[in-house]
Amino acid sequence: MTTPFLRRRAVITIAAALLAAAGIALGLVLTRSQNPPRVDLPLQQVESLTLPGDSSRFDYASLDADRGLLFIAHLGAGEVIEVDTRSNQVVRTIPDLSSVHGVLAVPSLHRVFATATGANELATIDEDTGQVLRRSPTGDFPDGLAYDPAHGTVWTTNESGGSETVVDAATGAVRGTVKVGDEAGNNAYDPASGQILVAAQGSNELAVIDPVSLTVTRRVPLPGCDHDHGLTLAPDDRIAFVACDGNARLLTLDLTTWQVTGTDEVGQDPDVLAYDSAAHRLYVAAESGWVTVLDNQARHLTVTGRAHLADGAHVVAVDPVTHRTYYPVPHRDGGHPALLTMTATH
Template identity: 50%
Template sequence: MALIDTATLKEIGRAKSGDTPDGIAYDPALGKAYVSNEHDHTVTVVDLAGSKALAPVEIGGEAGNVVDDASSGKVFVNEQSHGELVTIDPVTDTVTDRTKVGDGCEGNHGLYIDGAEQLAFIACEDNARLLVLDLKSRQVTARFDTGATPDVLAYDQGLHRLYVAAEDGTVSVFDEKDRSLAPVASAKLADHAHTVAVDQATHRVYFPLQDIGGHPVLRIMEPAK
């Protein structure tokens, strides 16, 4: 994992991850980064001050996306081999809870945590579903269809809007209300449009696309409010 100074855009450090790093979560309070390693069943813990990898957290299966939740002070990661949402205590870097996501989800990969509402949004990459998991009751409360092989989730906190980007190029949009989701729209953006990010200040949505006319393109879109 490379550490980049955003002011100078220069590399200031490097730390070794595990096999097939997939997602990164940042805990600003503790100065740590968490890297989910898809194929070696671990989450790498990086001390950012020293650019040093600490002892990895073993999660017992294939690791999907990882999220730091400041509201609960926990780190969450999808464990895909057994269909579990794993909770990590970032103070001790140990697993403290495992929650089954249910039979309706195959390959729980994409993840976003709404800490204020205590909800987890989970994308199931092998059967094109999106789950709403209530972190209070640890029960799945809603399921929705997405494009094939959903990957990255991004959330606009001001608009309360969730974006789900899928490998088949489909982007699905949901509004959060009443501790659940309501579908807004779903359409194909471009082949392999599986990564999405939201600028919380401007509400712009960013899609890095690997091949548009033979070239990589960063597509920036304005939401319909």
């Protein structure tokens, strides 16, 4: 889900390493590779489920909490893995989803949506059977997903295309495209305002879109953020959380004043965010394998844990009923991919 930026970072890293070998800019390289101070995670592992497929990259995961079904995008294998979290068993794999990145379960529709990034498509999947019902064209490099229940649309973030594709959730017809900038990060539906929010990562802004006119109505600057990619909301508190993968910062944004009200350090290359509305707890999973846990009290975040969980643990999903969190990782026992299930210790 951060592939273009990771390629850019790889070039920077190689160049920096050459300079460091010559004794130039060594301090910069060391600073960039450091993680923030460690704080013990308030998490305990309760399950480890071996997953099918090879030990390639995973991407987003989405949970239908009512049915206890977790859908995991196995990017490297081009398939979605469905897991029954109550029995801790794999239900099925859904193949032929080229370089699948985003996955989003919409329980009210009994549908799962997935971005087949390698084909620039949005796949609509029957949640009951795992059958791919239809495929809709998107922009370049479709990544994250949001669902607008008021208008019955699914929004795909086209990362390198810098746009949003709007798809009718019932028919798969493309309703329109909205340009947000040079690059687009994650998106989210705000139920209070009925607007779509998008991390315009190429300009370090949050783009606010009217879903009726399909136009950007506001651009919110994000001071202190380098390359905003991750995004999730605490809708009841009218705040948004934005992860900046260029400088490992998490911003808290007031959705009534459009002002940044807080900044926290997280693990290097933060990626996926998951918010437990019932527990008022935010999880930030990073490419570095670090997970940061933050508690939301009176619309202010406090870091309650921040440490390395597992290599490749850059994806997290949370169950708002059991408060368990789920982390698919490419290498675990015996080198096989696995799903780690964690419970909160406090």
